[in-house]
Amino acid sequence: MIMKGVVLYKTNGPLVVEELEIPSLQDGQVLVKILFSGVCRAQINEIKAHKGPDKYLPHTLGHEASGIVEETGPGVKKVKKGDYVVLTWIKGEGIDAPSCTYTTHKDKKKINSGAITTFNQYSVISENRIVKIPKEVPPDIAALFGCAVPTGVGIVKNELKAKKGESLAIFGIGGIGSCVLLGAVSAGVSPIIAVDINSDKLEFAKENGATHTVNPKEMDIKDVVAKIKEITNNEGVDYSVDCAGIPLMIEAAFDAIKDTGTTIIAGNPAYGEKIRITPFDLIKGKKIFGSWGGSVKPDKDIPLFIQDYLSGKLKVDKLITKTYSLDKINDAIKSLGKGKVIRALIKMDYARSTIDK
Numbered sequence: 423m424i425m426k427g428v429v430l431y432k433t434n435g436p437l438v439v440e441e442l443e444i445p446s447l448q449d450g451q452v453l454v455k456i457l458f459s460g461v462c463r464a465q466i467n468e469i470k471a472h473k474g475p476d477k478y479l480p481h482t483l484g485h486e487a488s489g490i491v492e493e494t495g496p497g498v499k500k501v502k503k504g505d506y507v508v509l510t511w512i513k514g515e516g517i518d519a520p521s522c523t524y525t526t527h528k529d530k531k532k533i534n535s536g537a538i539t540t541f542n543q544y545s546v547i548s549e550n551r552i553v554k555i556p557k558e559v560p561p562d563i564a565a566l567f568g569c570a571v572p573t574g575v576g577i578v579k580n581e582l583k584a585k586k587g588e589s590l591a592i593f594g595i596g597g598i599g600s601c602v603l604l605g606a607v608s609a610g611v612s613p614i615i616a617v618d619i620n621s622d623k624l625e626f627a628k629e630n631g632a633t634h635t636v637n638p639k640e641m642d643i644k645d646v647v648a649k650i651k652e653i654t655n656n657e658g659v660d661y662s663v664d665c666a667g668i669p670l671m672i673e674a675a676f677d678a679i680k681d682t683g684t685t686i687i688a689g690n691p692a693y694g695e696k697i698r699i700t701p702f703d704l705i706k707g708k709k710i711f712g713s714w715g716g717s718v719k720p721d722k723d724i725p726l727f728i729q730d731y732l733s734g735k736l737k738v739d740k741l742i743t744k745t746y747s748l749d750k751i752n753d754a755i756k757s758l759g760k761g762k763v764i765r766a767l768i769k770m771d772y773a774r775s776t777i778d779k
């Protein structure tokens with residue numbers, strides 16, 4: 423079978439839409455017809471080789487999507503043909519299948535792929551990256567349950583265990599930061615302080631439950647911390663989450679918490695970058711750690727978060743700011759890189775906005 427898929431041939435791109443041949447399925451692999459795929463900052467980091475030289479070139483991309491199961495390989499028990507699913511990079515239950523290799527139809531070049539990639543019309547996915555979901559969830563919304571929602575909401579609910587009346591500052595209102603915000607709102611966290619240099623994003627945060635906004639572009643970074651302390655009666659916030667991946671912001675996020683507070687790093691600073699913090703703050707009781715997908719167990723947590731969405735508690739529909747066709751993938755990456763969209767979505771040309779029951 424032949425499909426359209428996006429290939430990264432060299433670091434810094436551009437991405438190339440190719441006709442790719444799909445190999446036959448091995449143990450634990452599932453062939454999924456992709457409906458919508460999210461575009462995440464992680465892919466920009468991959469394109470730019472932010473974590474070091476890219477040893478997998480050429481390769482396919484993408485790590486959150488919605489789709490329909492087309493075929494299952496030997497040993498797959500979790501899903502069957504026709505199931506409506508979320509695809510996530512976060513490992514869950516089931517077989518951890520080997521990565522697949524596609525072949526270009528034109529010149530039979532080998533194209534590497536991970537356990538999950540989603541910028542393709544079809545994708546060979548490892549069984550442990552798939553979660554079956556109810557058909558009530560529109561497929562564009564469903565795609566966001568692969569990375570942005572579990573990471574952002576997982577940070578609030580699983581890692582911080584933030585409760586009603588506790589305070590939170592979010593540094594960077596992109597895809598993950600917005601989901602941290604939505605998760606915090608659904609948990610009754612207040613005040614919620616949104617920090618971003620983009621005034622449109624601060625406006626978005628305010629419309630979706632942030633009680634205060636701070637723009638570091640308008641002040642010295644020290645004043646950002648002072649402003650957050652001022653909002654919280656000079657104590658500092660209970661929690662701060664960095665979604666910007668900028669060392670200076672991570673340091674400010676840590677300086678802005680109270681002595682018993684916790685900072686979580688969810689942004690991805692470039693490999694080799696360092697932060698400076700005061701060790702005495704750690705001795706006094708401040709905590710700082712990094713998040714790996716919001717410590718989410720996909721098979722348990724994604725259905726829970728979907729329930730919160732369906733009941734109206736978690737307003738995931740607010741996140742979708744722009745949808746592109748697969749052919750416009752380079753435009754989607756560019757807009758996301760420039761901070762023009764919160765979360766870009768790729769819509770496959772055959773995808774509809776609802777799933778037949």
Ligand SMILES: [Zn+2]
Nearest residue numbers: 462464569570
């Ligand atoms: Zn992601």
